[in-house]
Amino acid sequence: MPKRILQGVVVGDKNEKTVVVRVERRFAHPLLQKTVRRSKKYKAHDENNQYKIGDTVSIEECAPISKDKRWTVIAAQGK
Incomplete structure (x- = not known):
């Protein structure tokens, strides 16, 4: 099974060799059909800080x- 790759924004870098990345997803609400944004935070390894x-950034x-x-x-995708 291939590894998942997500794209997000770094929201925390205080931990040693770790960054917190917020990944946002968009989907249509099942009843209202309005586009809804939801985000989730992932801790990712950053060897060189x-x-x-x-x-x-992209995380794998x-x-x-x-x-x-x-x-x-x-x-990194840029700022």
Whole structure:
């Protein structure tokens, strides 16, 4: 099974070798058919502490690194 890749914005970088990435998804409400935005935060591994708050990054699913980290940052998309 291929690894999932998500795109989001870094919202936290205070932890050592970890960034918190907010990933937003959009979908149509089942009854109202209005576009709804929902977001979820993922902790991702950042080996060199190179990503800062506001950076748009791609994260890839990986084997568990810690209790909460199951994603790793693979690339920055720019600010």
